[in-house]
Amino acid sequence: NQFLYGCSGMKLEHFYRTIDLLIAHKNKIVKYLNAQIKKVYDRKVTAALYDVTTYWFESQDSDTLRNFGFSKDCRVNQVQVVMGLVIDQNGIPIDYELYPGNTSEFGTMIPLIKQLKEVYGIRKIVVTADRGLNSGSNLLALKELGLDYVIAFRLRNAGAEIRKLIQDQEGWISRSADRLPDVSKYRLATETRRVRQNDPETGRPVFVNVTSQLLISYSARRARKDRHDRQRLLDKAQRYENNPGLLKSDLRRGGKSFLKISDDPIDVRLDAEKVRQAELFDGYYGIVYSDKTMPVEKVLGIYHSLWQIEESFRISKSILEARPCFHWAERRIRGHFFICFMALVLHRLLEKEIADSGVHLTANAIVDSLRDARLTEYLSPGGQKFYGKSSTKGDFATIAKIVGLGDLPRCATSAEVRKALRIRNL
Numbered sequence: 001n002q003f004l005y006g007c008s009g010m011k012l013e014h015f016y017r018t019i020d021l022l023i024a025h026k027n028k029i030v031k032y033l034n035a036q037i038k039k040v041y042d043r044k045v046t047a048a049l050y051d052v053t054t055y056w057f058e059s060q061d062s063d064t065l066r067n068f069g070f071s072k073d074c075r076v077n078q079v080q081v082v083m084g085l086v087i088d089q090n091g092i093p094i095d096y097e098l099y100p101g102n103t104s105e106f107g108t109m110i111p112l113i114k115q116l117k118e119v120y121g122i123r124k125i126v127v128t129a130d131r132g133l134n135s136g137s138n139l140l141a142l143k144e145l146g147l148d149y150v151i152a153f154r155l156r157n158a159g160a161e162i163r164k165l166i167q168d169q170e171g172w173i174s175r176s177a178d179r180l181p182d183v184s185k186y187r188l189a190t191e192t193r194r195v196r197q198n199d200p201e202t203g204r205p206v207f208v209n210v211t212s213q214l215l216i217s218y219s220a221r222r223a224r225k226d227r228h229d230r231q232r233l234l235d236k237a238q239r240y241e242n243n244p245g246l247l248k249s250d251l252r253r254g255g256k257s258f259l260k261i262s263d264d265p266i267d268v269r270l271d272a273e274k275v276r277q278a279e280l281f282d283g284y285y286g287i288v289y290s291d292k293t294m295p296v297e298k299v300l301g302i303y304h305s306l307w308q309i310e311e312s313f314r315i316s317k318s319i320l321e322a323r324p325c326f327h328w329a330e331r332r333i334r335g336h337f338f339i340c341f342m343a344l345v346l347h348r349l350l351e352k353e354i355a356d357s358g359v360h361l362t363a364n365a366i367v368d369s370l371r372d373a374r375l376t377e378y379l380s381p382g383g384q385k386f387y388g389k390s391s392t393k394g395d396f397a398t399i400a401k402i403v404g405l406g407d408l409p410r411c412a413t414s415a416e417v418r419k420a421l422r423i424r425n426l
Helices: 012-024 026-041 109-120 136-144 160-167 220-242 272-279 296-304 307-319 330-356 363-372 394-403 414-421
Strands: 047-056 080-087 093-100 126-129 148-153 185-198 205-218 259-262 267-270 284-289 375-379 385-389
Touching (some): 026 330, 047 109, 047 307, 080 307, 080 330, 093 330, 109 126, 136 185, 136 205, 148 296, 160 185, 220 267, 307 330, 330 363, 363 394, 385 414
Parallel strands (some): 047 126
Antiparallel strands (some): 047 080, 185 205, 259 267, 375 385
């Protein structure tokens, strides 16, 4: 049996009905879950890390939720949904929202952050996100909510004023390697953009200026990576230049940005000016932030913590197998991702428990160890139930000790299982 303690009669339809029940109470469950995390771990949310990803389906049938859109997994021929996830500064998920697959990521952040503030009573946090979410309307909305932000800024699309700051050799501040290990130098400026919105009284469009602090940093290591990445594109561009006919059959975009292309007859040449413009930004990175009193070290520290949300998406998609999703009814799709979200929360909490104990285990090692741990229910000739445990790896014994599970003999009674699990009833 796969299920113990009188659950051998469970069937697939029972699980589907449970999904419907769970998603119907999603908001209450997530709120309760966060309340327990706050109580057990004394959680204080000082930074909310936000990012967006996509989950694809083995289908080309679109509906109100599943739709075609920009896929972060390069699945251009399959429908998808968009998920916005917010986690705290320790990497523990707080909440999420699911959007139709054709939703622009620009419009996903503010509704969830606003919900975060209203539901959990968070008054002062720093919202952190990558440059894909950096729009004037998002920055304005965060300011109107009374929240601070630290968000990546796309320098290559900046105006002439900011480009001049990068090329100007004066005004840079050097940083020692021990304080900012990946920054050779930096400079500070301000960045202002005009945001169009409708006047609430007249309904007419008005423009509002949004001013942020701008941190421009330079990293020699990042410059080497940028040159290496561009060289790969130049090699591809050279391939097109030498073989113009390949443009009609090769749909890959990489490298074409560095080409001058004319038709009839087709002529392909390397655009030296575009290459030169790209070289100007090697090693440079921009971050806009709202609190001008925030030290540079803190700005970089908050922004660099975004790796945790990228790691959460990786765990969800691969280890927890959230994709591909094979449900087609909207309530079941939403229920599927709700279960995946709760599994992610529990996994990240377990990672925290293990790390806090001084033990280092990868996410894969943790899941593999738990997956190998099994109990099998047996019935003796006399009608007594007993439980045999599988041979588990050393990592499982370590995890069990960290979370406070007791020792369990290879062949255990129901009472011994209850004692090991520290529960009263099974």
